[in-house]
Amino acid sequence: MANPIVARITLPDRARRGEVITIRVLVRHPMERAIDAAGLTPLPRKILHRMRVTYADEEVFRADLSQGITANPYIEFTTIAVETGAIVFEWDEDGGATYRREVRLVVT
Amino acid sequence: MIHRAVAALILAAGVAAASELRPSRDFLSPELRALQDDPSRHPGWLWVEDGEALWQRGERSCQSCHGGIGSMAGVATRYPAVAPDGALLNLEGRIERCRTQQQNEAPFGTESDALLSLTAAIAQSSRGLPMRVATDGPAASFIEQGRRFYETRQGQLNLACGQCHDENAGRRLRGDVISNGLGTGYPAYRLEWNTLGSLHRRLRACSLGVRATQFPLGSPEYLALELFLASRAAGLPVEAPGLRR
Numbered sequence: 001m002a003n004p005i006v007a008r009i010t011l012p013d014r015a016r017r018g019e020v021i022t023i024r025v026l027v028r029h030p031m032e033r034a035i036d037a038a039g040l041t042p043l044p045r046k047i048l049h050r051m052r053v054t055y056a057d058e059e060v061f062r063a064d065l066s067q068g069i070t071a072n073p074y075i076e077f078t079t080i081a082v083e084t085g086a087i088v089f090e091w092d093e094d095g096g097a098t099y100r101r102e103v104r105l106v107v108t
Numbered sequence: 109m110i111h112r113a114v115a116a117l118i119l120a121a122g123v124a125a126a127s128e129l130r131p132s133r134d135f136l137s138p139e140l141r142a143l144q145d146d147p148s149r150h151p152g153w154l155w156v157e158d159g160e161a162l163w164q165r166g167e168r169s170c171q172s173c174h175g176g177i178g179s180m181a182g183v184a185t186r187y188p189a190v191a192p193d194g195a196l197l198n199l200e201g202r203i204e205r206c207r208t209q210q211q212n213e214a215p216f217g218t219e220s221d222a223l224l225s226l227t228a229a230i231a232q233s234s235r236g237l238p239m240r241v242a243t244d245g246p247a248a249s250f251i252e253q254g255r256r257f258y259e260t261r262q263g264q265l266n267l268a269c270g271q272c273h274d275e276n277a278g279r280r281l282r283g284d285v286i287s288n289g290l291g292t293g294y295p296a297y298r299l300e301w302n303t304l305g306s307l308h309r310r311l312r313a314c315s316l317g318v319r320a321t322q323f324p325l326g327s328p329e330y331l332a333l334e335l336f337l338a339s340r341a342a343g344l345p346v347e348a349p350g351l352r353r
Binding site for chain 1: 148
């Protein structure tokens with residue numbers, strides 16, 4: 001199951017082999033804080049409880065998130081550029097939904 | 109006589125001269141300022157991207173009349189503005205009017221994600237440009253209304269806006285630094301809200317803070333105040349989408 005997700009993934013278009021690259025991931029994911037105030041509508045509790053990043057057939061990053069996580073979570077990590085190909089980002093949400101995004105990295 | 113002189117001094121101190129006003133970003137912590145400047149980390153850009161997509165959506169899209177969203181550069185510096193029919197419109201109001209009158213669509217509704225996104229995208233194309241709202245002609249009476257609102261003590265705490273935002277700007281309140289209250293960063297992503305929100309939502313929080321009447325989003329009171337704040341900000345840069353605590 002691959003649903004669309006609003007994410008801003010920032011990484012360099014190209015990198016040299018062996019270079020350490022920084023990857024920044026910002027995901028649109030609403031949350032409310034159970035505060036009863038006018039204008040706030042209750043949202044079901046659906047936490048993106050896991051983010052997995054796969055690159056060159058290998059899991060390069062994984063984060064387990066819990067209910068302490070902010071809305072619209074931002075995650076930054078680094079990895080080593082090894083080959084040209086897709087970096088795959090996957091998120092598991094409470095309730096079983098999985099989201100997936102791919103970004104291509106060119107390695108020279 | 110002395111009393112009168114003292115009273116005049118206090119009044120003069122009540123509203124800072126335009127030259128003393130500093131852009132809102134100056135009051136942010138270095139970390140928040142860096143975040144506000146970095147689209148790869150600023151969650152407000154999630155809404156900007158959405159707004160840019162909305163700009164092109166539909167048969168009678170915004171783009172079909174206005175061209176690319178880049179053509180909106182400078183527009184946010186001129187709002188709020190008085191429409192030909194005499195209504196005072198802020199950027200949100202202008203978008204809603206375009207939507208109902210030109211696009212024949214239902215309005216998005218105040219504080220809806222769609223309206224916030226489109227407003228953020230349009231305001232973002234003016235980012236860094238100096239504010240320059242019209243203050244003469246039909247706007248003059250609205251400015252006066254806004255000024256009166258700004259200078260009037262309100263609520264159970266009996267505070268006027270300037271008592272915080274002019275006399276105590278730069279000092280701390282509830283763990284945050286008091287700014288000059290210019291509103292140039294709105295719609296802004298407030299960490300407290302966990303989302304993007306309008307200036308009027310922020311003003312409601314201000315009203316609540318001094319335990320005064322909270323006016324509805326888009327009310328004439330807040331619109332006039334928004335215009336007055338924008339006139340105070342003349343020459344200072346648009347920061348939208350801002351990042352606030």
